[in-house]
Amino acid sequence: KKVLHENQRIAGELRKRFEEQHVLCLNLISAPGSGKTTLLEKTLNCFQKNEKVALLTGDLQTENDARRLAVYGFPVQQIVTGSVCHLDGKMIERxxxxxxLAALDLLLIENVGNLVCPSSYDLGEAAKIVLLSVTEGEDKPLKYPSIFVKSDVMVITKIDLLPYVSLNLERMKANARQVHPGIEIIELSCKTGDGLDVWLAWLERRRDSVR
Amino acid sequence: KKVLHENQRIAGELRKRFEEQHVLCLNLISAPGSGKTTLLEKTLNCFQKNEKVALLTGDLQTENDARRLAVYGFPVQQIVTGSVCHLDGKMIERxxxxxxLAALDLLLIENVGNLVCPSSYDLGEAAKIVLLSVTEGEDKPLKYPSIFVKSDVMVITKIDLLPYVSLNLERMKANARQVHPGIEIIELSCKTGDGLDVWLAWLERRRDSVR
Ligand SMILES: Nc1nc2c(ncn2[C@@H]2O[C@H](COP(=O)(O)OP(=O)(O)OP(=O)(O)O)[C@@H](O)[C@H]2O)c(=O)[nH]1
Ligand SMILES: Nc1nc2c(ncn2[C@@H]2O[C@H](COP(=O)(O)OP(=O)(O)OP(=O)(O)O)[C@@H](O)[C@H]2O)c(=O)[nH]1
Ligand SMILES: [Mg+2]
Ligand SMILES: [Mg+2]
Ligand SMILES: [Zn+2]
Ligand SMILES: [Zn+2]
Structure with missing residues (x-):
């Protein structure tokens, strides 16, 4: 399709700019409500005030997520997509x-809540990160394979809820590895703080790789 | 767009056939993992063996949901959509x-897990039903307004998890009523059985209206 082709061109340009300016760009993708904004809140809360981080967050309607993220003092923009269920390169470029860019070294993008289309639209990111909460069921990696194949990391969220759901966590991880054998898996809870250190360490390692 | 126009034509024909044959057709829509299949399992479990019900369930990949539903003995078909993130009229027609149809009086359709696109594709259904679990956050009706506007009922699922999530349930309901003042709201848990009677009663009333 011509649309994807054009998007790929724009994404390629963005990626070049990110690499030239040593900006790590990450694209967080999940179903609605898996915990993207909450994870970003906890992450920003751990940063020093002088961190050179900025955030873009996409939604069909409302500025809710940008408002939540703005309280941490870093630059945030909401991209309201209207009826488009994914972010694309043009929206990021604009x-x-x-x-x-020269003033940044980390750009965090929260995509529209959707496990399907965002996986087809490259935003120039260095990595896609897919979040999957323990309340959604272990079969999602098999049902929505594309995003799990394309993501470097799967963050399993809300593990504090494990005692209350009939989830087979090992099965969920095995399913992810079945569609993407090399995927890194981080388990965490933004409520208890469990696993946040693993996520922050992963983030730090990736930032080091582009400095 | 021509695609939606053509879909509308097919959906209109399907709706006519459903009405002529007195078949109640319902289209269940939610984000991935909100509990559509589980609700259908509990529903089928309450039916007599001679109920004239059939089910269609859509997913990008796997036959998982059809397999889960087939154990109840009613006709079930899985529609594997490949990369399409919604069901459309043509898939239902096929x-x-x-x-x-003359042998049925209830057709339950479980759509692909996605809060966006399925709201634009009419399947000829008598009503759309949107499921939203208590783990997804109270803001979804505001962020994904279209499906809440178009649904007759919002089923709030997994209410057994309320004690463990920081959800403002009244806020969630107020947000749904803000975008769709007349929406009916049913709260339930498939784990404890709470509210299932209200759902089954709603279903029975709707079936009566097409008999
Ligand atoms: N119990 C528990 N709830 C959580 C956790 N993380 C997030 N939540 C809840 O999950 C709901 C959704 O969280 P968000 O961070 O808004 O999810 P999101 O992925 O950003 O949602 P969208 O942007 O709408 O796609 C909220 O009610 C949060 O309080 C967690 O670790 N444990
Ligand atoms: N605690 C609790 N968990 C539930 C409830 N209903 C469903 N679940 C769990 O939620 C997860 C997803 O349920 P499904 O019924 O597969 O969800 P779905 O909407 O059909 O998912 P997709 O078809 O993939 O979009 C599973 O792990 C279920 O066990 C409930 O009432 N309470
Ligand atoms: Mg969010
Ligand atoms: Mg299902
Ligand atoms: Zn899309
Ligand atoms: Zn779609």
Missing amino acids: ALEKWE | ALEKWE
């Missing part, structure tokens, strides 16, 4: 006109 | 070639 949003970045307002910022100086 | 699936129905295998069945005699």
